[in-house]
Amino acid sequence: MSNLKPSENSHGAGKTKKSHKYIFVIGGVMSGVGKGITTSSIGAILQSKGFVVNLMKVDPYLNVDAGTMNPVEHGEVFVLDSGLETDQDLGNYERFLNRSLTGDDYITSGMVYKHVIEAERALKYGGKCVEAIPQIRDEIIRRFEKSAKVNKSDITVVEIGGTVGDYQNVMFIEAARVMKVMHPNDVAFVMVSYMPVPPMLGEMKSKPTQNAIRQLFSYGVNTDIIIARSEVPMDEKRREKIAISCSLPTEQVISAPDIESVFDVPLNFEKGDISHILLKLLHLRKKQNETGMKEWEKFANVVKNTKDTVDIAIVGKYFNTGDFVLTDAYVSVLEAIKYSSYKLGKKAKIHTVNARDYEGEKAKNADFKALEKYDGIIVPGGFGESGIEGKLAVIQYAREHKIPYFGLCYGMQLMVIEYARNVLGLEDANTTEINPKTKNPIIDIMPDQKKLLEECNYGGSMRLGAYDANLEKGTIAYEAYGKDVIQERHRHRYEVNPEYVEKITDAGLIFSGKSPSGILMEIAELPRKEHPFFLGTQFHPEFLARPLAPHPLFTEFIKAAIKIKTK
Numbered sequence: 132m133s134n135l136k137p138s139e140n141s142h143g144a145g146k147t148k149k150s151h152k153y154i155f156v157i158g159g160v161m162s163g164v165g166k167g168i169t170t171s172s173i174g175a176i177l178q179s180k181g182f183v184v185n186l187m188k189v190d191p192y193l194n195v196d197a198g199t200m201n202p203v204e205h206g207e208v209f210v211l212d213s214g215l216e217t218d219q220d221l222g223n224y225e226r227f228l229n230r231s232l233t234g235d236d237y238i239t240s241g242m243v244y245k246h247v248i249e250a251e252r253a254l255k256y257g258g259k260c261v262e263a264i265p266q267i268r269d270e271i272i273r274r275f276e277k278s279a280k281v282n283k284s285d286i287t288v289v290e291i292g293g294t295v296g297d298y299q300n301v302m303f304i305e306a307a308r309v310m311k312v313m314h315p316n317d318v319a320f321v322m323v324s325y326m327p328v329p330p331m332l333g334e335m336k337s338k339p340t341q342n343a344i345r346q347l348f349s350y351g352v353n354t355d356i357i358i359a360r361s362e363v364p365m366d367e368k369r370r371e372k373i374a375i376s377c378s379l380p381t382e383q384v385i386s387a388p389d390i391e392s393v394f395d396v397p398l399n400f401e402k403g404d405i406s407h408i409l410l411k412l413l414h415l416r417k418k419q420n421e422t423g424m425k426e427w428e429k430f431a432n433v434v435k436n437t438k439d440t441v442d443i444a445i446v447g448k449y450f451n452t453g454d455f456v457l458t459d460a461y462v463s464v465l466e467a468i469k470y471s472s473y474k475l476g477k478k479a480k481i482h483t484v485n486a487r488d489y490e491g492e493k494a495k496n497a498d499f500k501a502l503e504k505y506d507g508i509i510v511p512g513g514f515g516e517s518g519i520e521g522k523l524a525v526i527q528y529a530r531e532h533k534i535p536y537f538g539l540c541y542g543m544q545l546m547v548i549e550y551a552r553n554v555l556g557l558e559d560a561n562t563t564e565i566n567p568k569t570k571n572p573i574i575d576i577m578p579d580q581k582k583l584l585e586e587c588n589y590g591g592s593m594r595l596g597a598y599d600a601n602l603e604k605g606t607i608a609y610e611a612y613g614k615d616v617i618q619e620r621h622r623h624r625y626e627v628n629p630e631y632v633e634k635i636t637d638a639g640l641i642f643s644g645k646s647p648s649g650i651l652m653e654i655a656e657l658p659r660k661e662h663p664f665f666l667g668t669q670f671h672p673e674f675l676a677r678p679l680a681p682h683p684l685f686t687e688f689i690k691a692a693i694k695i696k697t698k
Contacts (some may be wrong), residue, residue, distance in 0.1 A: 152413040158294040159324030159343030164360040167220035170290040171227035172397035181418025185282035186224040187289040191299035195241040202460035214596025235278040271306035319412045326361035344377045364388040394431040441477040444505040446484045448518035467676030471685040486518030507535040507692030510542030535664035535691040543667025600653040606643035611687040619670035627652040664691035
């Protein structure tokens with residue numbers, strides 16, 4: 132039996148308001164059908180109703196954070212202001228809420244078990260036998276409650292990663308169940324399930340969803356709302372069938388067919404009256420300061436009605452996974468491009484370019500002139516040697532042929548290396564990440580990180596999170612931001628070597644953004660009189676791009692691309 136009492140936990144973390152509400156979003160049938168977008172949409176809707184909402188992601192894996200995971204396997208690593216490396220769903224949450232999240236809005240099994248084991252080693256359990264029940268479960272509840280307290284929110288929406296039936300997420304579902312038992316009027320469960328339409332049958336099948344609901348019920352959890360995902364809208368007959376078999380009112384089964392734009396999801400949910408249903412389930416009254424979804428609806432209409440295109444190439448190496456092309460590794464970059472394009476009345480047509488096609492033997496037959504069909508080229512962040520020479524070749528071509536170029540993190544480092552090689556004449560200029568013995572280490576590791584790497588301590592061994600930078604007036608960067616000091620998010624180990632800054636500057640490349648100390652180079656660019664847009668950032672501006680607040684540097688890049696297209 133739980134050690135918890137209503138409104139408190141076994142670690143004495145203090146009381147939370149009895150009126151605080153929790154919504155748990157759980158997946159059914161299969162992963163990848165939209166739990167993250169559902170969570171984001173519910174958050175945006177409730178926020179528009181005047182409630183203070185915080186969104187949380189539960190990742191059941193044993194990694195302490197997402198920092199060491201391969202982006203091909205797991206998708207993009209998203210970095211918060213705090214420096215915490217998280218799942219890309221946190222990026223969706225920030226984009227839909229149009230605000231930054233905290234480090235308390237992310238939980239992994241690794242975090243939970245690490246905390247409990249360390250507490251046990253420090254005798255904080257008073258010599259008790261430490262077990263999954265209650266210690267692990269109660270630590271999960273403590274984190275849910277702490278996030279609510281830190282955010283001072285009215286409602287917490289928690290997305291539990293994976294799918295019902297996964298062994299890894301059972302403990303998180305158990306924690307949610309206990310919270311429902313202790314606070315029956317303050318907790319609601321939403322299942323995002325899949326309704327397949329097998330081509331050979333030609334009809335929508337509800338049985339997989341019914342089985343998923345029963346599986347969740349076997350854990351002691353009753354589903355309050357079912358989001359029925361499918362390629363086509365669900366008919367009333369199947370809606371009623373699911374409602375009856377799952378003991379729900381029909382209105383609490385919401386059809387969620389595939390749509391052209393994810394930005395229509397919250398609007399479609401509202402058509403299904405989801406906010407009214409949730410407020411009723413959570414015993415909440417409407418707020419007087421309701422703002423509605425007018426701004427969101429306006430943006431969604433722009434997305435649907437914009438026809439003119441701008442062609443942008445993403446030159447990366449994390450594209451191939453088996454027979455498929457993966458874009459999840461660069462999802463924030465892709466979204467940032469879209470937001471700025473829509474702001475300028477264009478729809479971004481994004482092309483993936485594999486850097487490996489422009490290096491080694493392939494480079495001899497590579498059609499570099501084909502790059503001129505793009506209005507702009509982006510080299511995003513990354514690690515390792517693979518594809519680097521191909522990226523450098525593309526960067527050189529973009530510089531010499533006046534194609535707007537935007538380098539992000541590694542993309543800026545490579546831009547500086549290319550300039551050093553082909554303008555300064557330092558043929559062996561390189562990064563020590565690739566060639567530790569290079570005679571011209573244009574890019575080198577930060578001294579205080581070398582010890583961590585020598586100890587093979589790779590997790591959290593980078594410059595992570597939000598840092599200030601001072602901008603130089605009269606530059607493209609200053610023109611874009613319109614202010615002297617900015618704050619942006621970082622995720623990298625290597626920096627422009629201070630010993631080469633003067634030489635590079637004398638050769639014409641401007642470092643228009645620098646750390647407050649003046650030691651770290653944050654933005655590099657060529658003057659506009661020499662190139663329409665040749666700029667790179669050591670930070671990741673894509674992490675702060677939002678639908679209703681596009682990032683200024685991406686907007687400036689798209690402006691340059693549109694001018695090229697017009698010419």
